Amino acid sequence: MAVHEVRHPLVQHKLGKLRERDISTKRFRELTGELGTLLTYEATRNFETEEYEIETWAGRCTVERIKGKKLTVVPILRAGIGMMDGVLELVPSAKVSVVGLARDEQTLEPTVYLEKLVSDIEQRTALIIDPMLATGGTLIETVNILKRAGCKDIVGLFLVAAPEGIERVLDIHPDLEIYTASIDERLNEHGYILPGLGDAGDKIFGTR
Ligand SMILES: O=P(O)(O)OC[C@H]1O[C@H](OP(=O)(O)OP(=O)(O)O)[C@H](O)[C@@H]1O
Ligand SMILES: O=c1cc[nH]c(=O)[nH]1
Ligand SMILES: [Mg+2]
Secondary structure (H helix, E strand, O other): EEEEEEHHHHHHHHHHHOOOOOOHHHHHHHHHHHHHHHHHHHHOOOOOOOEEEEEEEEEEEEEEEEOOOEEEEEEEEEHHHHHHHHHHHHHOOOOOOOOEEEEEOOOOEEEEEEOOOOOOHHHHHEEOOOOOOOOOOOOOOOHHHHHOOOOOOOEEEEEEEHHHHHHHHHHOOOOEEEEEEEOOOEEEOOOOOOOOOOHHHHHHHHHO
């Protein structure tokens, strides 16, 4: 297991724009999708490939394809939906397993309100997507759901992650692989990430 902070210049440039206080809903959505694409590119870097032969304009040629990797993208409602189109741009055939969790603003404990997983999830790598990993409670519960369903290979993509949350999650799920555009400084007293993005769900959906 490992935590990868993706320091690629494009990722850091887009994340900087995303942090601007007066960003519009439209721009926040665009950048969230684009960062979803870039994090997917990084997270799929070590997928195994196999060679096969094709007929080309110049005769036969050996090319490569991803070897038997079946994916399911797992957006955590609501905010994870904001990354989904960007992720699916690179893995357009992936099945989608949706989970809905909401964090109680006072206790910071998540409640699960939806589980709609693909039926053969035990044969798939799960790619969890959510802009924020804060206290880690939502991610721990999501991984619990996936493991209960038989999923063994689980990767999480987050725009921003708090060090406290990462530590808590890895304590319980040390086999998890995490990709994030930034490991931020800390959580504030309300469980929000600093400097973070504010409330990502509200910014993506235009609610407040
Ligand atoms: O790591 P945690 O402390 O559990 O917090 C992170 C969760 O909180 C946010 O969702 P929220 O519950 O606000 O739901 P939303 O996406 O509907 O806004 C965020 O998108 C994560 O899912
Ligand atoms: O900083 C945070 C923490 C949880 N959820 C968010 O949207 N932002
Ligand atoms: Mg929210």
